[in-house]
Amino acid sequence: MITELPQCIGRLLVTPGVLERSRELLDPFRTLRVEGCLLWYGFVLDSQSCLVTTCVCPTQKSDATTYDIPAESMRDVRRAVRPHGLLLLVQIHSHPTRAFFSVEDEEHALNSRPGALNMIVPDYGNARWIEQNRFCIVERNETGQWERWSSKDWNRLIIVPDALPFALRS
């Protein structure tokens, strides 16, 4: 099993099931009208591809415009994912309205190595997962800046079916 993230995630594979679970996990935050943070975990497939398998919602303190994940809560997360060999692939959080990466978000980044990904969700998550022009993905570059994904970069996010139901013939 590969235990190191690629320098650049060229292909991020995710299933509709994970997207659905992610949206659901933000429901309580949306109801309270506070920001919520989720973590996508998964596996490295090869030198450029990663597969998201699991959406983690850590214990956090949230309010209308920010969130905080205490260190002990990240310890709980690491303890829970370790037996599965899951790696942190994307940090996600919701915003009240527009999705963008703020200076504060930069301070909250759990992973700030080159290639790290952060996704911001608009309207407290009340959006179609994933609408490329409303969501925002930023990527840490070699010089330590967070760069917003261009529309071309969005081709790197690949949704793979988790079920293919064909018609039942009787």
Ligand SMILES: [Zn+2]
């Ligand atoms: Zn933010």
